[in-house]
Amino acid sequence: MAKNWYPIINTELCTNCGTCVQFCPHNVFESDHQHPLVVRPENCVEFCRGCAKACPMEAITYFGDQ
Ligand code: SF4
Ligand code: SF4
Numbered sequence: 001m002a003k004n005w006y007p008i009i010n011t012e013l014c015t016n017c018g019t020c021v022q023f024c025p026h027n028v029f030e031s032d033h034q035h036p037l038v039v040r041p042e043n044c045v046e047f048c049r050g051c052a053k054a055c056p057m058e059a060i061t062y063f064g065d066q
Contacts, residue, residue, distance in 0.1 A: 005064035006041035007051055013059035020051040020060060 007020070007028065014035040021029040021036050026043040029036040029051075041063075052060040 003042055005046040005048075005062055006044040007038055007060045008063055009035055009038065010059045010061070011035050013057045015057055015059075017056060019054050019056065023051050023054040 009020075011034065016033075016035050018031060018036070021031050026040070026045065028038060028040050028044050030039045031037075046064075049062070052058070052062070
């Protein structure tokens with residue numbers, strides 16, 4: 001599991017729809033009032049982009065990308 005790859009949420013774009021929280025099978029996110037929190041970045045799978053593809057607002061990028 002990755003410590004050098006995890007999602008970063010652009011809080012200005014995020015509408016807190018919850019899609020990423022429901023999508024990720026590794027419990028990287030937890031819901032919060034403003035926007036999801038990346039609470040377990042170490043659980044993120046290196047080079048997975050699933051939550052970014054699922055996000056309707058294109059609000060997710062990755063630490064470790066490029
Ligand atoms: S990149 Fe994949 S493993 Fe990482 S938080 Fe998103 S869906 Fe979960
Ligand atoms: S899927 Fe995108 S818009 Fe929806 S809560 Fe996650 S980051 Fe925010």
